[in-house]
Amino acid sequence: MLQQESLVEYGFNRVIITITAIMCALLEIIDTTIVNVALNEMRGNLGATLADVSWVIAAYAIANVIVVPLTSWLSQQFGRRNYFAVSIVIFTVASFLCGNATSIWELVFFRFIQGLGGGALLVTSQTIITEVYPPEKRGMAQALYGMGVIVGPTLGPPLGGYIVDNFSWPYIFYINIPIGVIATLLTLSYVKSPNYGGKKSFSEVDWWGILFLIMAVGSLQLVLEKGQEHDWFEDTSIIIFAVMAASGIYMFIWRELTAENPAVDLRVLKDKNLAIGTVLSFILGFGLYGSTFVIPLFTQNSLGWTALQSGNMLVPSSIATAMMMPIVGRAIQGGFSQKYLIAAGFSVFFGYSLWAYTIITPFTGEGDFFWILMLRGVGLGFLFVPTTTLALSSLKGKEIGQGAAFTGMVRQLGGSFGIALISTYISRQNVQHRADLITHVSPYDPAVAQRMSGLESNFMSHGASAGEAVQMATRAMEGAVMKQAALLTYMDVFLGIGVFFLLCVPFVLILKPNKGKVDMSQAAH
Missing domain, CATH: 1.20.1250.20 (MFS general substrate transporter like domains)
Structure with missing residues (x-):
């Protein structure tokens, strides 16, 4: 009970931790949408095709969805404060590397790394911000956290549009750097890490469960991101990844229900x-x-x-x-x-x-x-x-x-x-x-014929020949x-x-x- 009470903060400390958690949640979510408006500039600057540049979004989403279910286990392994701080550092460094990428595939790789860091920010922020409030105020804590989660996706496009219009696309990543540095320092100074007492040795880690999870959600996210672009199951690669996703989900569920120390405890469902x-x-x-x-x-x-x-x-x-x-x-x-x-x-x-x-x-x-x-x-x-x-x-x-x-x-x-x-x-x-x-739309319909005649006359009045006007x-x-x-x-x-x-x-x-x-x-x- 003493440990539970020690997590609750009051006054200035709680305000600082709340701001830090919301700031990190916003960072992660805004970065899922802020790049959308800069894809054309990235494509032109890096000499990429539209299909290539779409991986900038897909890589981040795939890394996110892999890390999120592992955050509870990783927090227990390394301590919540340490894991949270390291995740912010990874996200911030990857943001700098994204802005300095010289090719599209460098950018895709660094976006994947950024997604690995960012995936932890969302769920861990939720737990941290709720723990520092007393039980009677935790509904309000969820509301404060929810503001970041809901507002973030809609702030990305206008913010990205403003940066691209007034600066250049690398700055959509550079703006993360000062915020990340401040958030890291505040996390190390103010956030407390509970004593889990459940850290496992290297040999006890459920590596098979982690591998099956990566295979399952990574493949599934890839199918969802790229399916329409490749005409879904008309494309061999989409079929392969769909089979990998289905197989991964089956093996992941089997593994987590039978493992002594599962990476993700499905029994909670x-x-x-x-x-x-x-x-x-x-x-x-x-x-x-x-x-x-x-x-x-x-x-x-x-x-x-x-x-x-x-x-x-x-x-x-x-x-x-x-x-x-x-x-x-x-x-x-x-x-x-x-x-x-x-x-x-x-x-x-x-x-x-x-x-x-x-x-x-x-x-x-x-x-x-x-x-x-x-x-x-x-x-x-x-x-x-x-x-x-x-x-x-x-x-x-x-x-x-x-x-x-x-x-x-x-x-x-x-x-x-x-x-x-x-x-x-x-x-x-x-x-x-x-x-x-x-x-x-039949040429024999009087209304259609009249509309076509009007269009042809308009084009001819602007200098087009009769044949050009028809076309x-x-x-x-x-x-x-x-x-x-x-x-x-x-x-x-x-x-x-x-x-x-x-x-x-x-x-x-x-x-x-x-x-x-x-x-x-x-x-x-």
Whole structure:
């Protein structure tokens, strides 16, 4: 009990540790999206193809999803403070090396190393920030942590766009360096490391479990990142990695259920609330990263906005989420049931998706999106903290740290599944809608003939010959059909996401009620 109390901080120390943990969580999450707007500059500067430069994102995501489930075990092996500090150092040094990369594959390699350091920051920050608060304030601690997790993905694109527009792409990595140095010094000075008493010798380490985990989640993440680009199972390499992922998952589960000292204790999933919370974390990741992915895609591809415009549009939504976090945290502290908050979040998210479905036109403007995205922010605010606390609500001791790692990994995979599914659906549904629309564009239709005649006359009035005007008019009609097909596809995506979240509401309402508040300080024991 003395060890548990010694982790709680008050006053200045708690403020410093809270700022350090949130800063590290933000660093990790912003770096998952900040590079998106700089890919073209990287490609031109490093002489890479679009397929090559996409590995800059994939390498980071793969390293992240490998490390996250191992964070609980690594913290026990090396001590939480030491592991956290070393992870910040790895992330910071790798950021410097990314900025100095002279070839695309150097950059990909350093991004993988950066992801290995960054993966630890998210889950460990969550545990640290919750441990320093007394039990009655831990709902609020989850809310403070959640602000970083939810706000981070939407801050990346506008920040990256500003840096690329005003400086150059290496600076999206260099800005991590001073923050990383400060965070390392603060961690070593203020963060305490619990006495686990469970450190294992080299021979006792579950190396097979770690190898199968890397094989399983690494291959799965690679399939999700690269599947659409290679036309999924039409490509031999995707089939090979899919088989490796399936085999790795099977062998990992078998190993962890039979090993005496498993690297990841899967038995903790016997807890009903954690199992349900893990599923909800997957859905949350799907909604958070999927909607963050599809909105800039629509505004840039269909409305012609710049990356910076699209990124800036998401900032008010993040502010709305940040404002909701303390409110939801206080509601949980006051004994309000998590399942009703989660159901409210899914319902609000359905409302957001349905509203977005109704306003999509070729003339949709920034003002049309403002209140819709504010509603999205409110929905995410209702979802994150209750989902996390519900998942950990009936765990005890070191199981809590393992549960936090599970939910963190699954949230990342949910985002990857969401992006992969949405990008595949958009690609294929575009083709389907074009095929449906083109049947109504007949030269024998008076309205079509009149439109073509008007286009031809317009092009001829600008100096085109009769033959050129016909070709240009045909291309213009094809462009109009493709634009309409894209709009219909994005409408389908928003409606599909909304229906998916609406179907989750009755599932959430039958959940087992929370038995009590989570004492995260027990995660060390």
